[in-house]
Amino acid sequence: MKEYDVIVIGGGPAGLAAAESACKAGAKTAVLEREARLGGILKQCVHDGFGLIRFGEKLAGPEYAERYIDLVEALPVDTYTLTFVTEIKKEKDGFAVTCVSREGMLSFRTRALVLATGCRERTAKQVLIQGTRPAGVFTAGTAQNFVNLMGKLPAKRCVILGSGDIGLIMARRLTLEGAEVEGVYEVKPEPSGLTRNIHQCLHDFDIPLHLSHTVTRVFGKDRLTAVEVAEVDDRMRPIKGTERVVECDALILSVGLIPENELAESLGVKLDPSTKGPECDQTYMSTVEGVFSAGNALNVFDLVDYVSECAADAGGNAARMLPSGECVRLEKGKGILSYVPHRIDLAKPSDRVVLFFRSAKDMDRATLRISADGKEVYKKKFAFLRPPEMQRVEIDFSAFGLNAKSKLTVELEEN
Amino acid sequence: MNLKAIAKRVHKIAPSVKVEEHRGCVRLTGELDSWDAIYRCGVAAVSGKSLGVLNDIRLKGFVEEMKKPSLRDRALEGKRPDVLIVGGGIMGCALARELSRLDISVLLIEKANDVGTGASSRNDGCIHPGIDLHRGQLKLHYVLRGNAMYEGLCKELGCDFERWAQTFMFSTKWERYIIAPLMLLKGKLLGVPDMSFKTPAEMRELEPHPPKWLTGAVYMASAGVVSPYKVTIALAENAIENGAEVSLNTVAEGMELKDGRIVSVRTNRGTVYPKIVVNAAGAYSDVIAEMAGDRTFTIHPRKGTDLILDKKKAYYALSSFARSYFAPLPPEAREESHAAVGHTKGGGVMRTVDGNILVGPNAVEQPYREDTSTSLSDVMSIIRKQKVAAEELSAADVITYFSGVRAATYEEDFVVRKGIFTENVIETAGIQSPGITAAPAIACDVRDWVKEMLGAKDKKDFDPVRKHTPRLAGLSPKEREEYIRRDPAYGEIVCRCEEVSKGEIIDALDSPLKVCTVDGIKRRVRPGMGRCQGGFCSPLVVKIIAEHEGMREEDVLKGDEGSFILYGDTKKGGEADK
Amino acid sequence: MELVCIVCPKGCRMSVENGVVTGNTCKKGEAFAKAEETCPMRTVCSTVATSFPSMPVLPVRTDGEIPKSRIGELMRLINGIEVTKKLRRGDVVAASVVGTDVNLIATATIH
Structure with a gap:
């Protein structure tokens, strides 16, 4: 039985940042990682664009990960790789964590937990694609693993469904590696990924983007031979008569990420249906005392820099374990798709709360407004907002004169 | 038989069809342009007095080529097995195991790259109580016997088996007061054990989430559940351990008959000269029977689709339940009309032995024997329909779905018999639902026939217990620790959703029926069966297979021949050559 | 020419006309827009x-x-x-x- 102050589950960018700051805040810290190496999904994200905020440089994913690994390894943080958490039990003043590893079953005890378990990809069946079950249907992350870690080509001529960032990145990546990307199909009328990725991944390589289109069916008994694409109506249902069969050998899906919160749920952590991550206060503590959430498990971010920032806060707070007090819920007003945190704990510092949010739709010139008991207490203007692009603002909630009965709302208004 | 009456019924549907008697069967010939009409003609031709229906009406413009391995070698050339089993579904594998109790040589051929890839892996794994069957049916006879065998069988094979009840739930008062007693009576007459009536209150004790409309239920405690493909594979493995031979990627292409006996069977891997041929060819069992000169039936493929839900939704059902179909469904739940509704119990909601909830199946008649593609309308209609029973069910719960093709005969019964026109053939054909339940019992009868026909003796050293590694995630930490101490690979988790270790995957690669494909490993030890559907683990599984087998990653297949996953290296000057 | 800045994640929407850039919010954006018009540059x-x-x-x-x-x-x-x-x-x-x-x-x- 090993004892820690903070155990971080997951050794990706969130877990590493959380461990670094927990350790720096004086906590005896461990990272449990189920893969053979630290770094998480960044290991396979060989494209650049990471670290502009955190390091002031445009780094490739593995570089960003290794920088954090170096930071953590320079600290007295215990890292356990190929260590898979099978069970967490809430005990008095902490948690018992059971793991399976090559060394056998490992038992830990910790005062606080940071769940930095990342996210998984939605699959073909989850977007109701029909037809046969051939080889050649990959999620973008799986295809990325094959290309960037294994050095193997999973497609020669493919169709990509979904304009999420990984899908766009893979469109460019596969093209550079000599495969043909017939087109990217997006069920929504707007792209799901960052605008810059549409530009540098698709436009640069003349890859067509078909908005309001989806893949309905795959063909091929053994290896995929073709897919059926169709236009969709305003409720995203395929329109009869618009079907078209596209010959290709692979279908690559970038149709959304789902935070992995199975461990959180096993602890009774309440999830927010819009972020699919834990509901948390401004210290990233979930609804279960001592359980913190960080990174894409909390909320799918589009920038790793923000993942690191939020995870570092979560890790530091897990180390400090400030006593909880009365909370004010931040209610969702109009125009907002999702946001964290979900509540302000009045007993914890609230003068520098980072609010991450996404707009519910594309907006040109919008105002973010927070009101307490019907009175506007904060506003900020934005030139344009798009749901795929998460926004970050710092807000001093301590200045709003909140009490346990306050009604706090966050909303977006187009002007 | 009254051919005139049959012809009248058939001609009402399609006047152009020729109706005749052929060796005691009713034969239909001609050409129609609707499969539905062909199917209905077949149904109309059923007569208790004929040997069966030979529905040879062609569907205009329709061709379905049988999926065959391209492999051609002489690996089996000149073999003289005592028994040749054609087909490696649960029927063929149960036969192989039963026959391996005898002191004879057994060869099973299967055209796919693994056993149990057809209907045997594409069903709900329900061990039926038999209530929906009728007296005099072979189905009933074998289901009652097979059901009783399962517990012991699974213990020997090391497969999970749960005797989770099946419940037939009523939504109206009249069903509760009229249908329920009739069902209990029927059960008594059929010999279905352990049936009882449950009030809604009693039901809530057993199923915490019953539908709101529940007025009462008939509870069948003799039902059970298994993983149908795991049982199929385990049967094959134990057969091999006991000396049977399984030849995959092997298809029967023809038979030479002489004086009412099969002399030889031509395969893509050479000609074999068996003493007895057992037909266990599932959806193709009528084709094999025809080849053997012994056909008295026709398979009309009937597709069914099942949905698998995330384990998080396991609370929907602790066992298996279905809404009684006597009262009409609410309008929003009704299916689009399909020719063959009525030949399924209407599907239901059940917990699989692996802890997922499965909903379905439906039933759709189709001309294709091997088309297991799914359609949105089927998936959505199953959700609509089963939402009546599992009221919280939504499309977002679904992690995957699959279709299978039932090998139904027009008589809607199994064909289990010795050859009528050919001396040395045994038919185990038309084995559709509840074939998983029945197969072990059928295999026992066939074993006895073979024993008698060959004058064979029991094998002294037959070992019914299959050697296997238990599912480590299901063990206690202490037991698990012991495995890891023996081999650290048991402590290396490859599939996070299903908690499968590298050691278990390697054991599957070292098993008696070695199938080095991603699907083969998935069926054996479950990596990729969870909510991420292999997104995270499939590259790892490919790598483990490649490493263990000394292959290149691009040579690892998903399933059958041609199902390659990778095209070779991205680098090194275009060696990517597929 | 209308374009989207790829220098940072903000993705400013800019336009460039005869070397005059509008819509940018930083110097880097301006430089990027000018290069796009004449000789687009990329990190690979x-x-x-x-x-x-x-x-x-x-x-x-x-x-x-x-x-x-x-x-x-x-x-x-x-x-x-x-x-x-x-x-x-x-x-x-x-x-x-x-x-x-x-x-x-x-x-x-x-x-």
């Missing part, structure tokens, strides 16, 4: 083969931008490389590629 990321089975490919990137028109040429170079030394992150894999003073560097350490 990929992988190169290694001789180490534990890491069959090594991620690499250019340590500066190269003309977009030379990406194809660079990829041909990249595809022919095989790394046989245990390189570390930041090590130069190929110096002064495709006639520029830009180097191809490793973005990970071979383990």
Whole structure:
């Protein structure tokens, strides 16, 4: 039985940042990682664009990960790789964590937990694609693993469904590696990924983007031979008569990420249906005392820099374990798709709360407004907002004169 | 038989069809342009007095080529097995195991790259109580016997088996007061054990989430559940351990008959000269029977689709339940009309032995024997329909779905018999639902026939217990620790959703029926069966297979021949050559 | 020319007309827009083969931008490389590629 102050589950960018700051805040810290190496999904994200905020440089994913690994390894943080958490039990003043590893079953005890378990990809069946079950249907992350870690080509001529960032990145990546990307199909009328990725991944390589289109069916008994694409109506249902069969050998899906919160749920952590991550206060503590959430498990971010920032806060707070007090819920007003945190704990510092949010739709010139008991207490203007692009603002909630009965709302208004 | 009456019924549907008697069967010939009409003609031709229906009406413009391995070698050339089993579904594998109790040589051929890839892996794994069957049916006879065998069988094979009840739930008062007693009576007459009536209150004790409309239920405690493909594979493995031979990627292409006996069977891997041929060819069992000169039936493929839900939704059902179909469904739940509704119990909601909830199946008649593609309308209609029973069910719960093709005969019964026109053939054909339940019992009868026909003796050293590694995630930490101490690979988790270790995957690669494909490993030890559907683990599984087998990653297949996953290296000057 | 800035994640929507840039919110954006009009430049990321089975490919990137028109040429170079030394992150894999003073560097350490 090993004892820690903070155990971080997951050794990706969130877990590493959380461990670094927990350790720096004086906590005896461990990272449990189920893969053979630290770094998480960044290991396979060989494209650049990471670290502009955190390091002031445009780094490739593995570089960003290794920088954090170096930071953590320079600290007295215990890292356990190929260590898979099978069970967490809430005990008095902490948690018992059971793991399976090559060394056998490992038992830990910790005062606080940071769940930095990342996210998984939605699959073909989850977007109701029909037809046969051939080889050649990959999620973008799986295809990325094959290309960037294994050095193997999973497609020669493919169709990509979904304009999420990984899908766009893979469109460019596969093209550079000599495969043909017939087109990217997006069920929504707007792209799901960052605008810059549409530009540098698709436009640069003349890859067509078909908005309001989806893949309905795959063909091929053994290896995929073709897919059926169709236009969709305003409720995203395929329109009869618009079907078209596209010959290709692979279908690559970038149709959304789902935070992995199975461990959180096993602890009774309440999830927010819009972020699919834990509901948390401004210290990233979930609804279960001592359980913190960080990174894409909390909320799918589009920038790793923000993942690191939020995870570092979560890790530091897990180390400090400030006593909880009365909370004010931040209610969702109009125009907002999702946001964290979900509540302000009045007993914890609230003068520098980072609010991450996404707009519910594309907006040109919008105002973010927070009101307490019907009175506007904060506003900020934005030139344009798009749901795929998460926004970050710092807000001093301590200045709003909140009490346990306050009604706090966050909303977006187009002007 | 009254051919005139049959012809009248058939001609009402399609006047152009020729109706005749052929060796005691009713034969239909001609050409129609609707499969539905062909199917209905077949149904109309059923007569208790004929040997069966030979529905040879062609569907205009329709061709379905049988999926065959391209492999051609002489690996089996000149073999003289005592028994040749054609087909490696649960029927063929149960036969192989039963026959391996005898002191004879057994060869099973299967055209796919693994056993149990057809209907045997594409069903709900329900061990039926038999209530929906009728007296005099072979189905009933074998289901009652097979059901009783399962517990012991699974213990020997090391497969999970749960005797989770099946419940037939009523939504109206009249069903509760009229249908329920009739069902209990029927059960008594059929010999279905352990049936009882449950009030809604009693039901809530057993199923915490019953539908709101529940007025009462008939509870069948003799039902059970298994993983149908795991049982199929385990049967094959134990057969091999006991000396049977399984030849995959092997298809029967023809038979030479002489004086009412099969002399030889031509395969893509050479000609074999068996003493007895057992037909266990599932959806193709009528084709094999025809080849053997012994056909008295026709398979009309009937597709069914099942949905698998995330384990998080396991609370929907602790066992298996279905809404009684006597009262009409609410309008929003009704299916689009399909020719063959009525030949399924209407599907239901059940917990699989692996802890997922499965909903379905439906039933759709189709001309294709091997088309297991799914359609949105089927998936959505199953959700609509089963939402009546599992009221919280939504499309977002679904992690995957699959279709299978039932090998139904027009008589809607199994064909289990010795050859009528050919001396040395045994038919185990038309084995559709509840074939998983029945197969072990059928295999026992066939074993006895073979024993008698060959004058064979029991094998002294037959070992019914299959050697296997238990599912480590299901063990206690202490037991698990012991495995890891023996081999650290048991402590290396490859599939996070299903908690499968590298050691278990390697054991599957070292098993008696070695199938080095991603699907083969998935069926054996479950990596990729969870909510991420292999997104995270499939590259790892490919790598483990490649490493263990000394292959290149691009040579690892998903399933059958041609199902390659990778095209070779991205680098090194275009060696990517597929 | 209408374009979206790819310098940082903000993705400013800009337009450039005869070297005059509007819609940018920083200097870098202006420079990017001007280059897009005359000679678009890109950082290229990929992988190169290694001789180490534990890491069959090594991620690499250019340590500066190269003309977009030379990406194809660079990829041909990249595809022919095989790394046989245990390189570390930041090590130069190929110096002064495709006639520029830009180097191809490793973005990970071979383990």
